[in-house]
Amino acid sequence: MFKDGIFKGKRILVTGGGTGLGRGMAERFLSLGAEVIICGRRKSVCDEAAAEMMAAHGGKVTAYGVDIRDAAAVDAMVEDIFKGGPLTDLVNNAAGNFISRTEDLSPRGFDAVANIVMHGTFYVTHAVGKRWIASGKPGSVISIVVTWVHNGGPYVVPSAMSKSAVHTMTKSLAIEWGRYGIRLNAIAPGEIPTEGMNKRLTPTEQPGARTAKRNPMGRTGRMEELQNLATFLLSDGCPWLSGETIAMDGAQALATGGNYYELREWTDEQWTAARDAIKAQNERDRAQRG
Template sequence: MDGKTAIVTGSSSGIGKAVAKRLADDGANVVVNSRSRERAKAAAEDIGGDGRTVVPIEADITEYDEVEALLEQTTDEFERVDVLVNNAGMTIIDDAETFDPEEWSRVIDVNLNGTFYCSQAAGTRMIEQGDGGQIISISSLLSRQGLAKRTPYAAAKGGINSLTRCLAVEWADEGIHVNALAPGFIKTDITEQTQESAGYTDDDIRDRTPLGRYGTLEEMANCVSFLAAGDHFITGEVLQADGGWLANSWGPTS
């Protein structure tokens, strides 16, 4: 990754921040992005140092003009973009029959529309550069399995899987690899905040996951690092990183 430039959206915390740190450790110039200038700056300061080059850029990925500005600032700073990690996302937990239409639109906007806007903007520049690139979008276990009270989130993540396959086929001739990572249950601040309202416990996750635990932020960052390096024959793939959850058709392992 030495000399390459990577943008990680929604990278002020959680998986995104872990990915940004790992790519910086791998030698990339990294753009940390958040809707909040303060959060982006704090994350960049936390990750930077020890030879890492990390730049914060504020942008709301649901606004196409701001996405364009994000790419312009990146290329102004580093002259190119080689890797895009579409990490920014959100969820709202509610019953399908009472879900507010504005909240539905917000979840779709952040998770799916924003992923397309960023992919389109970055892909256009990669095509102009002429030497390919890597686009990795963060999907979810719920893109392949239903769960109550998560309807718009699951629908958006399923859309990311389809978007990944379509862009991979369309941009293959340009040397652009487009893949997705679908995490299972990962221990993050958001997981802890929503766990009670979602109706599950740590023991529920451990009992249902063959590996017997949550995944870690570092493990997700390792997966993205592998895809971002580009020395593979993989495109249009959704890499499932769920500790064996989907493979386990029987239910609780204990």
């Protein structure tokens, strides 16, 4: 679909680029000639991903370990990146989410999601955007959101609220920063099974089973479909496209709402099992981070 080397000369930052959807997009950009920068909380994971991507595709991938909830750390990272040349594009992919009955949420649980998804996405966008404006450089931003921004997300309220904020940021800054040649768009993908998503959103189920049963196309999404859409949005082929959130979910949100409404049928025992599975996974992740 895309010409070889179409991204030659681009420098693209992908947050959460060491795993899952972020790594998939970063790898496609690299294969098309971009210089890629990835960041995540676990630098060792990003370092490993960077080495594997370069071994497979050549090119240059730089990894940073940063917690995007820390505005000062984000600004320091972006400042260091720009010392090597301005970014041309940003992909806001880093996120956090887990299923829970809202009445069971603690303030800490809410903040764990909101501080990454809403605050962190703004911190990175702000740090990059203000440097583009100061230097007179154009740029393009993609943010990964969810279809729930249009109709709500029961049982994932912190994510639904925070992703809605990112959706609104996309529209607002597309208007405010358009005069500087800066475009902002968002992608709202349906379920594309990844390890992190499955552990916290469907911890007691077979990955993709619910989507395959309910989706009008009878399947989950594929990584290459997201890669292709993200590549198109960052390409030079749509310079007047800005302020849009594009759903890519096989029409599932149109047909079913695309959210977790059906979890209203879960019993207390099922919620306890899910909560225990998520807690165990969080403990394993903390042990891996040391």
